[in-house]
Amino acid sequence: MPLSSRSALPGFHLALGYTLVYLSLIVLIPLAGVFFKAAELSLAEIWAILSSERVLGALKLSFGTALIAAALNAVFGTLVAWVLVRYDFPGKRLFDAMIDLPFALPTAVAGISLTALYAGNGWIGQWLEPLGIKIAFTPVGIIIALLFIGLPFVVRTVEPVLRDTEKELEEASASLGANRWQTIRLVLFPSLLPSLLTGFALAFARGVGEYGSVIFIAGNLPYVSEIAPLLIVIRLEEFDYAGATVVAAAMLVIAFVMLLVINGLQAWSNRHKVRNQSLALPVQGGKP
């Protein structure tokens, strides 16, 4: 589009200029700073830092736990949204308000209370420990903290779409002979998919960057339960600024690529081109 095209909406140049300046000041320049700082090191040095077992372990842990937590939240958050939209029950408003608590609570508070619960002598941990299940100070604990943090992202993105989904679609599906499961799989799920991916992406992004709640429950054992953001802080405290920014830059690149992929998936699902569902329903015969 030519920049000088006439439009009925005034203020295009001003708005675009403002947007660019704002984005640069708030997002682009700080991020570029990370790469400039990292570039002080030679490629060999950068490679040495990135390929060290401790850094690799931290990155794997951060992205792995964030992915698992976001995936779990996508499933259970959708269920929560479903219950909130479709059913009326006493205390629903209270329940509804509680969903947003992870947004408002200082994450450290969440981390401390989760640790208290799941530690070997905590309310829940004391019952799990005899069974050989350890949660606090392991990656499982990290996932639990991230589940807590990420839930509202999924619920709040799926909820409005679910609310707008006409009940008639389900009725039409049932009148055509589809059973409940087929209706969910073929009618409801595809219409929820774009918002579900958004919620997933938000929860995932939040999970990767989460610090406060995780460091309390993770135990922070290098190679086992040390997340990348903590590693960055540790490097900073050792005045190893370049080392810290190399890890940061790596996180940035990985996160950016993953979000790009999720965005692409979302655009694809939004074009109503869920081709694989067209005529290729798996045959479910056999079971009565």
Add this chain to the structure above:
Amino acid sequence: MDITLSTIDKQFGQFKALDNIDLHIESGELIALLGPSGSGKTTLLRIIAGLEFADGGAVYFGGEDVAATPLRKRQIGFVFQHYALFKHMTVRDNVSFGLRVRKGETRPDKASIRRRADELLDLVQLSGLGDRYPHQLSGGQRQRVALARALAIEPKVLLLDEPFGALDAKVRKELRQWLRELHQKTGVTTLFVTHDQEEALELADRVVIMSDGKIAQVGSVDDVYERPASPLVFDFLGSTNRISAQVQDGDLVVGGQQVARYNGDQTGSATLYVRPGDLRVAGAGDPGLEVTVLNVQRTGPIVRATVEIPPTGQRLAVEVPHLHHDVKEFVPEQTLRLRLMQFSVFAAEPEFIKDGVSTPHLIGRERLRQVQ
């Protein structure tokens, strides 16, 4: 397949939506459920479909009680007012949905599913649009996709809930004709809900007029239009003039004038119902009602006049086709005699009727009415 409804009751909280409904529908009939909003017509349709459950009474399909048969096993083709198409599927996938969700041996193979979907698209005159998505179609096309989708499961009964309610007048007219033809081709027992009396009269074999959760009258189009059973039915089927009258020795008397012969059941005070289009200028010697013309309005095919009955000052609406020889008689302030070509007489209404003209029903808009 024939359908029998027996003493159907349905209550929503304090509101009695359906009150003791009995109805028998012959196999292959095309039935209109007509009524104002809140009359229970949609609820009745949804109960037949199994989308809603009656509090009392039973629904029989071909003599068999379907209370225990869930919606998805009733083999009902249901068409919604707002189409309810699956937006993420192509038109062809929408149409073939009912076949694709079948299981095991009842499920045709891919090639025949595709062939069947394309046949149905031909039937609804949408050949070649199978690869489009619903949002790429017009409203009328979407509703035809919805119909094709409903027909794909070879329904025993086709139920349509205000199928043309969301479409504009021209498309609605086209689709009406088309639905009539489709019904002749397929012969499926069909019920449709509408609040548009013109649609009901034009399409249906029989019309079921509902009011306040009860059936006000059931009958052929001629039955309900020519012999309305109650003022309510008369009123609902078109514009109406209501006139206070007396029945005296087989004569209908309005303000001292003998306006017509009458051999019905009413005696003494009564209310005369006559449609604006059933008033014509009386010839010499014909019985008639003397009126003064107040104003004349030409509206294309129909000339509308407002006239006044001199002694009472009550106003009537008259409609004459624009080429009719009566038109030239309607000159403001002229006095003339009108002949009542067709009318109904019902019991006297409680208070004196000052303005006897009730508003005509606008097509495509539900009129909320308070019936005492």
